[in-house]
Amino acid sequence: MTRQEIENVLQEPHFQKIIKETDFYFLKGQQALNNWLELEVTDPMREDLIRLSSDYTQFLEIAEVNPEMEKIKDKLFEIIAYCDNRAKDKSRYNQYDNGRILADASVRMGNWIEGLVKFKFKHAEITGKSILNAFNYLLSPQDNCTILSDNYRQMVSVNLLNKDYSPSRFIQDLSEFFDKYELKPQNQDNYTYLISSLVYAFRTEWIEEVIGLMASDGTGWQEDATILEAKFEGLIIWNSKKPSGGQKTLNFLKEKIKDGQSFPLYYSNKGHVQYKANIVDFAISQKELSDKKWADKNIKRYHANFEDYKDDNKKAYILFLAESIEKISPKSISDFKFFGKYSKPTQDNLSPIKEIENDEVIIKPESTMSNNIPNTALNQILFGPPGTGKTYHTVNEALQIIGVDSSSMTRTVIKDAFDKKIKEGQIVFTTFHQSMSYEEFIEGIKPIEPEKDGDEVIYRVEPGLFKKLSIEASFDIAKFRKSKETAEVLDFSNLYDIFIEEVQEKLINEQEVELKTKSGGTVLIDGISQQGNIIIKHHNGTRTYTVSKARLTKLQAAIESLDSVSNINDEFREVIGGSNSSAYWSVLNAIKQTTKRVNGKVELKTFSYSDKVEVVKKMTKEDFNTAKGKNFVLIIDEINRGNVSQIFGELITLIEEDKRLGKDEGLKISLPYSKEKFGVPPNLYIIGTMNTADRSVEALDTALRRRFSFTEMPPRYHLHGLQYEFAGVKGCQILEKINKRIEKLLDRDHLIGHSYFLLNEEEQQSPEPILLDSFYRNIIPLLQEYFFGDYAKIGAVLGSGFVYTENESKEADFATGYENEDFAEKDIYQIIDYRPNQSGSRYIQPEMTFERAIRLLMNQALEEEIES
Numbered sequence: 080m081t082r083q084e085i086e087n088v089l090q091e092p093h094f095q096k097i098i099k100e101t102d103f104y105f106l107k108g109q110q111a112l113n114n115w116l117e118l119e120v121t122d123p124m125r126e127d128l129i130r131l132s133s134d135y136t137q138f139l140e141i142a143e144v145n146p147e148m149e150k151i152k153d154k155l156f157e158i159i160a161y162c163d164n165r166a167k168d169k170s171r172y173n174q175y176d177n178g179r180i181l182a183d184a185s186v187r188m189g190n191w192i193e194g195l196v197k198f199k200f201k202h203a204e205i206t207g208k209s210i211l212n213a214f215n216y217l218l219s220p221q222d223n224c225t226i227l228s229d230n231y232r233q234m235v236s237v238n239l240l241n242k243d244y245s246p247s248r249f250i251q252d253l254s255e256f257f258d259k260y261e262l263k264p265q266n267q268d269n270y271t272y273l274i275s276s277l278v279y280a281f282r283t284e285w286i287e288e289v290i291g292l293m294a295s296d297g298t299g300w301q302e303d304a305t306i307l308e309a310k311f312e313g314l315i316i317w318n319s320k321k322p323s324g325g326q327k328t329l330n331f332l333k334e335k336i337k338d339g340q341s342f343p344l345y346y347s348n349k350g351h352v353q354y355k356a357n358i359v360d361f362a363i364s365q366k367e368l369s370d371k372k373w374a375d376k377n378i379k380r381y382h383a384n385f386e387d388y389k390d391d392n393k394k395a396y397i398l399f400l401a402e403s404i405e406k407i408s409p410k411s412i413s414d415f416k417f418f419g420k421y422s423k424p425t426q427d428n429l430s431p432i433k434e435i436e437n438d439e440v441i442i443k444p445e446s447t448m449s450n451n452i453p454n455t456a457l458n459q460i461l462f463g464p465p466g467t468g469k470t471y472h473t474v475n476e477a478l479q480i481i482g483v484d485s486s487s488m489t490r491t492v493i494k495d496a497f498d499k500k501i502k503e504g505q506i507v508f509t510t511f512h513q514s515m516s517y518e519e520f521i522e523g524i525k526p527i528e529p530e531k532d533g534d535e536v537i538y539r540v541e542p543g544l545f546k547k548l549s550i551e552a553s554f555d556i557a558k559f560r561k562s563k564e565t566a567e568v569l570d571f572s573n574l575y576d577i578f579i580e581e582v583q584e585k586l587i588n589e590q591e592v593e594l595k596t597k598s599g600g601t602v603l604i605d606g607i608s609q610q611g612n613i614i615i616k617h618h619n620g621t622r623t624y625t626v627s628k629a630r631l632t633k634l635q636a637a638i639e640s641l642d643s644v645s646n647i648n649d650e651f652r653e654v655i656g657g658s659n660s661s662a663y664w665s666v667l668n669a670i671k672q673t674t675k676r677v678n679g680k681v682e683l684k685t686f687s688y689s690d691k692v693e694v695v696k697k698m699t700k701e702d703f704n705t706a707k708g709k710n711f712v713l714i715i716d717e718i719n720r721g722n723v724s725q726i727f728g729e730l731i732t733l734i735e736e737d738k739r740l741g742k743d744e745g746l747k748i749s750l751p752y753s754k755e756k757f758g759v760p761p762n763l764y765i766i767g768t769m770n771t772a773d774r775s776v777e778a779l780d781t782a783l784r785r786r787f788s789f790t791e792m793p794p795r796y797h798l799h800g801l802q803y804e805f806a807g808v809k810g811c812q813i814l815e816k817i818n819k820r821i822e823k824l825l826d827r828d829h830l831i832g833h834s835y836f837l838l839n840e841e842e843q844q845s846p847e848p849i850l851l852d853s854f855y856r857n858i859i860p861l862l863q864e865y866f867f868g869d870y871a872k873i874g875a876v877l878g879s880g881f882v883y884t885e886n887e888s889k890e891a892d893f894a895t896g897y898e899n900e901d902f903a904e905k906d907i908y909q910i911i912d913y914r915p916n917q918s919g920s921r922y923i924q925p926e927m928t929f930e931r932a933i934r935l936l937m938n939q940a941l942e943e944e945i946e947s
Contacts, residue, residue, distance in 0.1 A: 324418060647663075715766070742761070874908065
């Protein structure tokens with residue numbers, strides 16, 4: 080590390096940004112941590128946090144259903160998003176455009192959460208020096224640095240600084256080493272981050288470590304292991320040989336575990352790696368296994384006895400506790416550099432890895448349907464035959480889009496989280512049908528309930544569900560942007576609510592509420608309507624006038640000073656149309672007087688839809704272009720059952736990604752009823768489902784096909800819930816046999832979905848009752864629909880064990896004048912029903928059972944079995 084080398088590195092953009100930054104480089108992280116430390120919590124919440132902090136999975140589950148805990152989770156996740164490059168949902172919580180973070184610490188999220196709780200309440204010592212070092216750095220950057228790992232600090236001291244490692248003197252030793260280079264960032268708080276970054280830039284001069292292991296294994300067992308049931312906290316995998324490098328390798332890995340980190344165990348096959356286990360602990364003896372207390376957790380493949388880890392030929396030398404196993408895009412072994420003299424693994428060897436080049440791409444298991452938000456299409460349709468899990472997967476997909484990782488949740492918790500977001504309005508679920516209209520979906524003229532008895536029914540333009548959701552999504556961006564225009568509308572809304580509260584209190588106490596008019600007279604407030612509008616009348620008068628909040632908001636935005644209004648009739652009419660101008664002037668003037676009585680910042684409240692509309696109207700292209708609001712999701716089930724062109728109308732163009740608000744080609748159009756300008760925000764996602772048995776993709780409206788991405792949801796035969804055995808074959812084989820026959824007779828749009836054959840662990844112990852019920856409730860009715868009652872084809876699919884043929888050779892009892900020979904002979908088919916006491920039960924043939932019918936379906940001979 081020469082002066083010239085350092086000067087060259089300092090010219091790089093990253094280092095120049097650190098040097099020129101006038102604020103503390105991680106100010107947002109510092110503020111987030113201080114907000115957490117200063118947050119007041121109740122004693123019960125403190126106890127809950129301490130208890131849950133040691134159980135990350137339960138903490139997430141509680142946060143999904145407890146709004147208060149969810150807010151705390153968001154605060155903690157934001158802090159972690161500034162500390163660790165591997166932080167969960169970092170792109171959502173890290174507010175820096177360049178996503179700056181302290182370090183690539185690879186500390187487990189559960190350890191971060193536990194550390195933050197301990198750091199706040201001081202009830203226990205923090206496990207892992209990296210965590211404590213990160214927090215101390217954020218609070219006091221000049222006295223700490225972003226070399227978080229204690230193991231790294233020791234290597235830097237010995238190999239770079241040429242000093243014995245002293246934790247208490249490390250920052251001083253590091254600063255003294257760089258004094259000779261006279262580095263001067265504009266903000267002194269950034270000095271230790273600058274020199275830490277330089278240390279990492281020259282890491283080859285000091286680092287000596289093992290960051291993971293690689294095994295050679297092409298047996299393919301890892302594919303099923305990528306899907307770990309939610310009830311398990313991890314799984315055990317083992318190897319028959321110790322890692323190359325022996326105790327030295329193990330010591331490096333132990334330091335990582337001790338620091339709260341995990342390390343990867345890659346599996347290679349034929350020159351490539353495609354699976355990775357995330358190891359969070361390991362043991363090499365019975366004593367270590369007993370000391371780990373893994374028995375206290377729900378771990379798949381766990382045995383208390385070390386000697387039980389074996390197969391026919393080998394026994395375990397080392398046990399690994401894997402948090403998960405992931406499939407990655409094929410990665411060449413040449414991307415890996417191995418520690419010391421060691422090379423790629425052969426047979427059962429475990430080779431130590433010191434460095435990995437090029438990023439890896441995680442391939443999520445199909446069961447999770449997870450997508451990274453940046454790569455998720457704004458408009459997508461999941462299509463496939465009945466029973467393939469389209470609607471089921473929209474729940475997971477919608478949660479993923481709004482930032483909820485459901486991969487480790489039970490189905491019950493997932494459904495609770497989904498229902499919660501539905502209730503909050505962040506997810507909207509609807510089903511298209513033949514009578515669905517533009518007026519219901521976008522906007523239409525609808526009758527409004529009268530304010531008072533005896534009043535006439537009036538008609539008003541009302542927004543549909545898509546327009547409402549678009550406004551909500553846009554408003555969320557506005558809240559994040561907090562522009563001056565947004566603040567003005569929201570402040571007026573608050574003042575209006577305060578004014579209403581004051582008026583209602585006076586009316587309850589039977590006090591007269593009198594307002595001044597522009598002409599110097601007065602009017603009275605007669606009451607407040609159910610919609611929150613103000614009812615005005617004149618002294619001794621009987622006629623009343625409604626002053627609406629929505630119109631007042633428009634006047635407030637358009638007229639800066641009421642004193643400047645010379646002709647209220649003309650000027651008010653220009654803004655809000657026909658109205659009682661005197662009544663509107665009186666109320667608006669009274670609200671402006673309320674402003675003078677309210678000191679300090681007005682507390683935010685729940686805003687009405689009309690408030691939000693006014694805010695959205697004032698939003699600019701820049702507001703949408705820098706959108707960081709929450710994502711919203713519209714789920715349209717059975718999208719192909721409605722007339723999409725008619726329902727969307729002119730908005731079918733606006734949902735395109737490049738036509739969304741904020742884009743260079745973003746569009747707004749005037750709606751036909753309200754005449755308001757309207758566009759679709761960039762944070763509104765649309766997920767449709769389509770049953771191909773109703774209509775094929777090819778038959779869809781061209782406009783729809785062009786604006787949506789399509790994801791096929793075919794039957795999946797490899798699922799664990801289909802691997803049970805019945806009638807001598809697996810459930811997946813029965814399903815596949817049926818579908819091959821259907822595809823031959825019809826097409827792939829009319830297959831049978833896997834959900835009708837899926838069984839849980841308990842049901843797999845005795846599959847017959849569930850299968851029997853599914854055949855007659857789901858499968859046979861679908862086939863009757865597919866083949867329009869052509870029972871010969873149904874028989875060709877299911878076999879003679881399910882379809883009984885009655886030959887029409889016997890005399891039929893026709894009406895007088897008609898003879899049997901007048902009609903051609905035909906076969907009559909009946910569905911054989913193996914359920915007890917059903918009309919089709921009388922067609923069951925001797926010795927036949929449901930199990931034997933399945934054997935016939937699979938073309939298995941029954942002669943020997945029947946004879947026996």
